[in-house]
Amino acid sequence: MSATLRKAFARIDAKTAAAKAASGFQCPPGCGKCCTSPFVEATEIECVPLARALVEQGRASAVLERIRLAESNTCVIYEPTTPDGSKGQCGMYEQRPGLCRLFGFSGRKSDQGMPEWAACSHMREQTAPDMEAALQEPPPACMPIIADEVFALRSNSGRPDEQIPLPINEALGRALSKELTRAMYSSYVRDDDEEGSDGSSGRQPEAPQQNLYDRAYAAAAAAVAASPNADELD
Ligand code: SF4
Numbered sequence: 332m333s334a335t336l337r338k339a340f341a342r343i344d345a346k347t348a349a350a351k352a353a354s355g356f357q358c359p360p361g362c363g364k365c366c367t368s369p370f371v372e373a374t375e376i377e378c379v380p381l382a383r384a385l386v387e388q389g390r391a392s393a394v395l396e397r398i399r400l401a402e403s404n405t406c407v408i409y410e411p412t413t414p415d416g417s418k419g420q421c422g423m424y425e426q427r428p429g430l431c432r433l434f435g436f437s438g439r440k441s442d443q444g445m446p447e448w449a450a451c452s453h454m455r456e457q458t459a460p461d462m463e464a465a466l467q468e469p470p471p472a473c474m475p476i477i478a479d480e481v482f483a484l485r486s487n488s489g490r491p492d493e494q495i496p497l498p499i500n501e502a503l504g505r506a507l508s509k510e511l512t513r514a515m516y517s518s519y520v521r522d523d524d525e526e527g528s529d530g531s532s533g534r535q536p537e538a539p540q541q542n543l544y545d546r547a548y549a550a551a552a553a554a555v556a557a558s559p560n561a562d563e564l565d
């Protein structure tokens with residue numbers, strides 16, 4: 332993960348942790364409902380850490396295939412533990428993109444420019460009336476404002492074409508395609524201190540990564556072999 336992204340994620344995590352502590356708000360145990368929303372957005376650059384981890388785990392091709400077959404925009408990384416999907420967990424929690432890090436413990440500016448909680452309806456239902464009373468109070472100053480955080484994250488990371496907000500599966504698919512290709516064929520990697528990938532300052536000669544290459548190649552070959560159109564490729 333680039334140093335810029337790492338710092339940006341750490342800053343968001345620190346702010347949400349502070350807002351959680353100051354408010355006393357809690358997610359109901361096991362809840363993962365926010366991950367089932369079809370409106371979760373991310374940028375390609377935010378998904379690079381997630382994509383790299385999937386390549387290193389040999390899961391990139393399988394996840395790409397799940398994205399290709401997905402019938403909705405619900406994140407393919409989500410791992411539901413109940414049939415209705417209301418409970419579950421992120422399958423790649425440490426590498427999750429920026430907006431995911433703000434779920435539940437963040438806010439927005441009112442029409443009058445005042446900070447207010449973007450209260451999660453599921454948290455609200457489960458913890459009423461305590462949360463309702465807390466929502467009547469001004470939010471703590473540490474509460475992150477979603478629009479400000481994602482703007483800072485996205486404007487400081489990556490190239491313009493990597494900063495476009497997309498449905499999370501699409502953003503992850505783009506990052507995965509590039510990272511898988513890079514792992515298979517490229518002799519260049521991103522500089523760990525700079526997230527740009529324009530070839531000028533964001534890349535360094537890649538050290539040999541035989542295991543990574545082998546795993547990525549094997550995963551891609553398996554995906555091709557399993558394709559219904561594989562015969563046409565002969
Ligand atoms: S990346 Fe993780 S936290 Fe974000 S929507 Fe997907 S499952 Fe949820």
Ligand code: SF4
Pocket residue numbers: 357358359362363364365366434435436451452453454
């Ligand atoms: S933010 Fe809301 S939907 Fe997401 S886990 Fe917490 S309570 Fe559930």
